[in-house]
Amino acid sequence: MKGVRRLFVAVLLLSFLAGLAACQTPAGRSAGAVVDDATITTKVKSKLFGDEQLSGFAISVNTFQREVTLTGAVNAPEHRQRAEEIARSVEGVRGVNNAIQLK
Secondary structure (H helix, E strand, O other), X not given: OXXXXXXXXXXXXXXXXXXXXXXXXXXXXXXXXXXXXXXXXXXXXXXXXXXXXXXXXXXXXXXXXXXXXXXEEEOOHHHHHHHHHHHHHOOOOOEEEEEEEEO
């Protein structure tokens, strides 16, 4: 009886560990980290869209491990700088890569 119980506990433990391993992305990130990045991206996009100077420009926002990358094109260096300032102002952003080009 003890052998069956130990086997059951071992199988249960292995199933639990396999479940934990399945909770990570191929890049080794947890589901929570992916959600955090998506939240940061949404907040940055919302602020860019709501900004009077930048709302008409197509600026793409990507976030990976709380680092934001901005791409797109704007008319003036001030717009490029403004987009970076907005991205940096969002809570949780660790860094900003500004790859926005001037038209």
